[in-house]
Amino acid sequence: MNKTLKISLIFFVLIFISSCQTSEIEQPEQTLGLFYPDYVSKPVYGFEKNKLTHDGIQLGRMLFYDPILSSDSTISCGSCHAQAHAFADHNMKLSIGVNNRMGLRNSPPIFNLAWHPNFMWDGGVNHIEIMPLAPLTNHLEMNESIVNILLKLNRSQTYKSKFLQVFKKDSIDDQMMYYALTQFMGSITSFESKYDHVKQGKVAFSSSENRGYTLFKTHCNSCHQEPLFTNFSFRNNGLDSVFKDLGRALITLNHSDEGLFKVPSLRNVALTYPYMHDGRFRTLEEVINHYTSGIKHSKTLDTSFFENPIQLNPN
């Protein structure tokens, strides 16, 4: 080969090697999208900065089930958010944290979180990414400090290599931990119910389901709004006339928010018993009985219970 040609080739090769460090040979992992049917609105959390990847979701799942995130390595997120119960607790009224400490409210299920504008029964947490901060550090729950969690994660070669793979950083920080947990929790969706299949024209409701759907649309849909089966508002649904738990008012400090709690989704509702913020109702029948004959009056009771009382047997 001609010497000049050789030099030219070398230069051409150099062009590619030198064409900026960012274009590493490494292929970035394909980012995933959140699947949802067309009758569902766009989620509020879109994974724009926190790119959803297969490895990221796997890492989040690993963290979710790892008890080292708690102070005495006994409790993981999965301890009180069980997949068999749509990621609500194992039918406990209130959840048990480290040292058998009893929590204050019923563990909510985990699905369709990317659509939630806020979190917790009182809406106190304003972003999906920092949602885990509450259970991780609450002394009644996992009772651990973020500093300690990061120490433990950074001591683990397994975690270090997995975080490096997903986030391309050597040292694990709390943002990476929240991002991974958000990838797992935010990608859990509920869009394969019978309701969804009916919406998609794949199957039809039975006649009794249809009667239930009609009743639902008359009496429940204003708060438990289709297709997510919640409009994420805060309501006093008449549980008490004197409030043991002030609910939303603890966050807003408004008297008009006393006794209001976030409307839960009715998706997977058969799996998530017991019901209400304190788990007081064991069965769905008890819930229906409450709405038909158990509403207690108070100054913040939702007006829909006056205007449109639930009458399941109008005859």
Add this chain to the structure above:
Amino acid sequence: MKKNIFSKIMLLSIATTAILFTSCKKDDDTGGDNTPTKGTVKLEFEHKWGMNLVPFSMGVDIKQPKTGDTLKFTTLKYYVSNIKFKKSDGTWWSQDESYHLVDASIPSSLIISIADVPIGTYTEMQYTMGVDSIRNVSGAQTGALSTANGMFWNWNSGYIMTKAEGMSPNSPSGDYALHLGGFQGEFNVVTVKSTDFGGEVLNVSPSATPQIHLVANPAKFWHTNPGVKTISKIHMPGANAKQAAKDFYDGIFFDHIHP
């Protein structure tokens, strides 16, 4: 002839390579010459106590002149953010990602180093006490804003913008904890502060690191609020947090510049 073509290809290669090499340079490089165009400014927070501005120390008993309480501080931390300097031509320079956590127990944190300030003469500065509302609602952050700093409420999202804790025999519980925050509505404590340099100027040059001295007075937490016998704990946004933060932030003043 053949050789000529190769020479042309080679020249082209060299030229392309040169272009690519140049295009990889960082944006903040300044073309040909290497004259530095930027300098560093330091912003020091000095803590002084009470009306007479006596030296303040952590971990020792100190008397609050207004309430008469004896206080021993164990924690004093606060956020300073969005630092800006006004040039003598009237234009402003703003620091990027300008979030700093001052911790009275960590001497190095009392001096905020602000790099890459364009050289020139500056006459005023602006800074924010607290963390702007957008970062309170934007999920997981890093650096000074990381939740590992213990300055983010876990149950009522938002930054604890200022945290003062300690022991006091005047408190019914023997201690006090003021966790001051709130970024919206009537209880918003985020405070933008502006100060001119009182005739002094801030000369930013590559050869010197001027140091701006601000004085903060932790006795001001009780300027309006009653003593720790009445309010020993503030754990959420509200009227008490707003008052204590306002008084503390109002009490921060420009002292001098070390050229």
